Amino acid sequence: MRAWLETGYRIAQAEDDRVAITRLLADPDSGRRVIAEVNALLDANDPDAMRAWLETGYRIAQAEDDRVAIVRILADPSISPALRAAANAALDDNTPEALRYFLEVGRYEVA
Template sequence: TGYRLAQYEDDKVAVVTILGKPYAGRRVTQEINALLDAPTPEKLRTWLESGYRLAQAEDDRVAVARILADPTISAALRAAAEDVIDGTPEELRYFLATGQYEVDK
């Protein structure tokens, strides 16, 4: 029981830390707030292991769509965003964190 309680405390700290990140979008924020309203060790662990990745991917997809909605972006950035918008969660995160700045403007 000691490990389970310690892991639970660590998981609560992890979700609150995620909530404070600048790229925590609407979906991530909604899901974390729902978890914190009725937290259980199992729900927190499950969300950290799989739910976070999916929620962040949804937020990242919205962020890429916003880039595409900007009529002033370069053709190269538009092409890169179009290529990644249907990509994996990891591809989306990389594009937003780094890839969009590596594209020739």
């Protein structure tokens, strides 16, 4: 058990992280920044960098991709005033959670 905790756990965690990161390549919600960072991580093959990115970097990269997606929605001149207001509110809030919520739920709740 001690040997596994000292070495085996780290190896298993690295494999799990690599799978989690690789799955993002097939996720249709993954934008350009997420895909670019995933490819760089897989090329570098650094388990510590992968773990750190999953803990903090992914959230930041996804938020940037979400901002781009919302700006693309705003660029459509045919959207309703309510959708435009909701998109602007998400951008004004500027938290990763607000941006993701708008794209996944909020834009569909607008009357």
